[in-house]
Amino acid sequence: MSDARMLDVEIAEDRHEDTIALNMGPQHPSTHGVLRLILELDGEEVCKCEPIIGYLHRGKEKVGEHHTLHQNIPYTDRMDYLAPLANNVAYAIACEKLVGIEAPPRAQAIRVICAELGRISSHLLGLGAYAMDLGAMTVFLWTFREREAIYSMMERISGARFTTSYTRIGGCARDFPEDLFPKLEKFVREFPHRVDEYEGLLTRNKIWVKRTQGVGVITVEQALQYGLTGPNLRACGVEYDLRKLHPYSGYDLYDFEVPVGTTGDCYDRYMVRVEEMRQSTRIIEQVLDSMPSGPYLNRAGDDELKSVQPEKKKVLTNMESLIHQFMVFTDSVDLPHGEVYFGHENPKGELGFFLRSEGGSKAQRMRIRGPSFASLQVLQEVVPGHMISDIMAILGSIDFVMGECDR
């Protein structure tokens, strides 16, 4: 706190006679979460913008080094809390790479559905909040209508609406419920029309276009320098999508396009997200059509794969399996030595997990690469020269979440 206050003073002393310092956040209606910006204003124009982060720091990386791999799954829910399922998937795949196993095909297909639902949900909130910050309140509540449907489905899948903790190392916590298929199919069928509705309010709305086109332009160089990923990078025209570049979870089986923008302004970021939602529905549709049967979790055989859970039936009937189960969830799975990095195409960009193991049951080092952290840094480059009102457009279009930025 004292550091942050010092900064305020520094700006105040540093500034010219005719500018004012304005503190925006951490509790401001449009710095969603706890982002804080210290602005130097010349009238309505922003001369300097200093983002201050860390108000939501919970030491996720350190926590990850003090828990076994399995115990850490619930902590990943609370990173990008707008797409908890996607975080679960990212973490599970990273762990599987470290352990050296792969999830069975059905689990992979389920995970694709989870990740894409998370993407839609996150983009919906991003779009809604973006529109709300520019004054179009109705879009926000309309997107919540669909998010509600998604949350109900998440609840049916994982048992929780928000803190899903759904994946396990080697698969998923439970099978994809059969009765969800018709619901999901209905959702996938109707959702594109809903997107049309949002677009009807915004895409060709004169005011919306005026507020977003040519505003907050991020050049390709800036985007690459600051390590932007996901929709923010693609809006600049760089076709960088981990689902295409390094397909995981069987993404190479599905046919989808990667929308890219041209100028990297707020309008492009909006269009890219809208198009991504449509593509995500396409992916879910294909997964539903081709959902493989088989196990949803890689079970341990009698002597191999000691790092994954044994079958529940065996746990209840077989002493060794019971011990094995107990061991998996307490602490003595012996991890192989080595280090892995896995980057997952999360809704907001590349969510990467780096894990290093020196044996034992816990990661010796865990490092998380959050996309919002990178996107927020670019603010100090992009914001100066814009008006105060443009900050809302830029923040909204960058679509950050502090939970994953501060970790």
Added chain:
Amino acid sequence: MNETVFYFATTLGKIVVFTHLALILAALMVLGERRISAVMQSRLGPNRVGYGGLLQPIADALKFFFKEDVVPGQVEKVLYILAPAITVIPALLTIAVIPFGPALTIFGTEVPLVIADLDIGILFVFAIASLGVYGVVLAGWASNSRYPLLGGVRSSAQMISYELVLGLSVIGIFMSTGSLRLLDVVAAQQDGVWFAFSQPLGFLLFVICAFAETNRLPFDTPEAETELVAGYHTEYSSMKFAMFFMGEYTAMFVFAALISTLFLGGWDIPFVTAEQLAAWGNWGSLLGFVSFFTKCLCFMFFYIWVRWTIPRFRFDQTMALGWKVGIPAGVANIVATAFILLPPGTL
């Protein structure tokens, strides 16, 4: 009965009835806004207090009264307390010259349904309404805090710019009627067509200004919630905040009433002539009153409809629209009207 006493009695009656009408309508408008926006956003809105939430405004008002009245330490006390009043009073004063309907006949005397039948009617409205901006500016300044200051600055710039457009947009009407008296304007529309049709450009400009002057979306930059927290009333709480709210909604009603009077024929009912209406006596007056109110309510609905549909302009875009589009268009409207009104063969 003494004529003077009768005059005072009826005038007092009109003042009480019309101002309360405006205030009650402002309160109901808040409820209406919440319910209608809820429908637009697939929600329910407040529907618990009273039948369908009808008593919600009373509940809100009670809540405002019982809230702690926080006066932050850094404010300029006198102006800070005065500012909300300065916002409400002009809004209520303008109601004085708005004709609510055709004259009533009470005890054989004609009583026009307007509190003060001024010859300079519309000028009075503009003169008083522009005082309202002081409330906003002083609130922004007296709060001695940065967000309200920005809101106050935006507001003063915006309201002053749009007042010019507002003034220009109605000149066409007064060129056609030859009078600033609002009763004459209504009479002219009863005889001819509504000015919304004969002065389409003026009508459009006036509607835009109505939004800008009342700080409604898409021109609500002075209090833009997501930018300036709450703009000029960020530091206000309790009843002082409620007064800003009241002032805003009353101003909205005044503008709806002005639009009905100036452009939508006032109490005129389509296809019914003034003589026919007069022939029905007091019932005719009542019918005219209902017609006038229906038009006001329709425009109020339009206010709400727009607010929940489109995004907000950026402040410089608002100003550009006012100065670069509004004022030239207003002048063009005056010139065009002048040419049309020119007696044939003059040129």
